[in-house]
Amino acid sequence: MYFDQNQVISEVFHFDHSNENNEVFHIAYGVDKNFLFGCVTSITSILLNNTKQEFHFHIFSDYLDDDFKKRIELLAKQYRSKISVYIVNCQELKRLPSTKNWSYATYFRFIIADILYPAIDRLLYIDADIICKGSLGELIKLDINEFLVAAVKEKDISWWQKCAKRLEIDNLSQGYFNAGFLYINLENWQKEGVSSKAMKLLEQESVKSKLDYLDQDLLNMIMVNNVFFLDKRYNCQYSINYELKVPNGTYYKNPIEDSTIFIHYIGPTKPWHEWAGNYPCSKYFIEAKNNSPWKDSTLLSAKNANQWRYCAKHKFHQGKNVAGLIGYFKYYWFKIVR
Incomplete structure (x- = not known):
């Protein structure tokens, strides 16, 4: 020991x-x-x-x-x-x-x-x-x-x-x-x-x-x-950032199947992040959250430059251009000012 x-x-x-x-x-x-x-x-x-x-x-x-x-x-x-x-x-x-x-x-x-x-x-x-x-x-x-x-x-x-x-x-x-x-x-x-x-x-x-x-x-x-x-x-690994690889309005073909027991959300974007909650791959996290004492809790906002960068990318991918611009502004602010 x-x-x-x-x-x-x-x-x-x-x-x-x-x-x-x-x-x-x-x-x-x-x-x-x-x-x-x-x-x-x-x-x-x-x-x-x-x-x-x-x-x-x-x-x-x-x-x-x-x-x-x-x-x-x-x-x-x-x-x-x-x-x-x-x-x-x-x-x-x-x-x-x-x-x-x-x-x-x-x-x-x-x-x-x-x-x-x-x-x-x-x-x-x-x-x-x-x-x-x-x-x-x-x-x-x-x-x-x-x-x-x-x-x-x-x-x-x-x-x-x-x-x-x-x-x-x-x-x-x-x-x-x-x-x-x-x-x-x-x-x-x-x-x-x-x-x-x-x-x-x-x-x-x-x-x-x-x-x-x-x-x-x-x-x-x-x-x-x-x-x-x-x-x-x-240990079915899946990155929510894979969604950025496909055209807007479509979803990435993920490996999650009926037989999957554990989904491992690899990469910097997690299903508890606010910009990730709308994707089908995140539904398993959302279902669990809604059946827990945290059901009234909001998903988490970006807190650092790296998270704001991915937040901005996903907002643009989701057609939320104003939110995407705000995300990039905060990304540069965190990166340069802080």
Whole structure:
């Protein structure tokens, strides 16, 4: 174990309205303030589509205000589930590599795996920009005793080969996974010392220089040959910005199917952004939101230059030219003035 709860967790809040007699499936999220809205909507989507299963959700975050506390309590009560929120002291994590698209919160999954073991031996970790639209029954029954994780391969063989070459690990050419969805064998994770290995790799400049996807690269390096690969229906990736590739008034052909269980909204535009809510691909998020204590909450407005840029592009794509011009004005204002 690399992370000590007494050092990295400052507070824990439990919201428990579950039936303790049923078998519980554990699901965890690691989020900063910007992804909390997505996180609670993701939780709602799972509960909506798995009404007979008992869940305990674990949210690791650096932020929780009184309004979110009240609504999380209502969410747990509405769906008779248990939600625990762990407030993370992020001072040490802020020293680790990060980018504008990957904050220090990307390392929360290492903390989660260390803190929740040995009380839990199996755990589903998912990113907050993932929405559920199907049953987790098969996944819950999946035997991963001989593996560190079950995950879904990223892209295709040509991509795996590029990652294998970049990270200098030949066997990655057989499959490189996306770390937004990880069904983790916590017992094997501890036996292999995954968190410690990752932190030691980050201390090496020769390794850091190879990392394009930070913790995802690290996990692929450490877990190579020890992953059970799942079907893409468990991590169906889709970028809402793909909608900008087609003519106005039409929608991009997305890969979301009836059999899809989890939709992963990759890219900078998320379904909780105000400029994304009108697309058919966002309907699964909107449905979950409308069945949660956040049903009266508005979708989020742009807050930085990058978000205003995409907001403007989408407004023009949607035929809202005045809003598009305003978006570009704010983009340049944030970029130049701020």
